[in-house]
Amino acid sequence: CKGKQMKKVSFIVFLGLLTAAAAMAQNFPKEIAHDTNKDGRPDRWEHFNGTKLEKIEIDNNRDGKLDEVVYAENGVIVRSEKDTDFDGLMDQWLKY
Structure with a gap:
């Protein structure tokens, strides 16, 4: 009987932790904007799925257009695209 009660308690604690983790993940921002050059306008945006x-996305030359996009899978950076001559077209692709 004690074994069944312990299993019930353990299961309830597990469900509580799972619920708390899900609630915490919902509270994380989906996007964070940064002003890396301190000119008063965002120039770097980080996009998240939970944590x-x-x-x-990065605007390297302060023209309001994205010049670089870095992609991640499972939180790990895997590739990037960059517009090195700022003509609006990505012309450099890297895989990590």
Whole structure:
């Protein structure tokens, strides 16, 4: 009887922890904007799925257009695209 009660208690504690983790994941921002050059405008945006990084978008030359996009899978950076001559077209692709 004590064994069954312990299993019930353990299961209830597990469900509580699972529920708390799910609630915490919902409270994380989906996007964080940064002003890395301190000009008053965001120039880097980090996109998240819960706590895992999905993508970083960067405006390197302060023209308001994205010049670099870094992609992540399961929170790990795997590839990037960059517009090195700032003509609006990505011309450099890297895989990590």
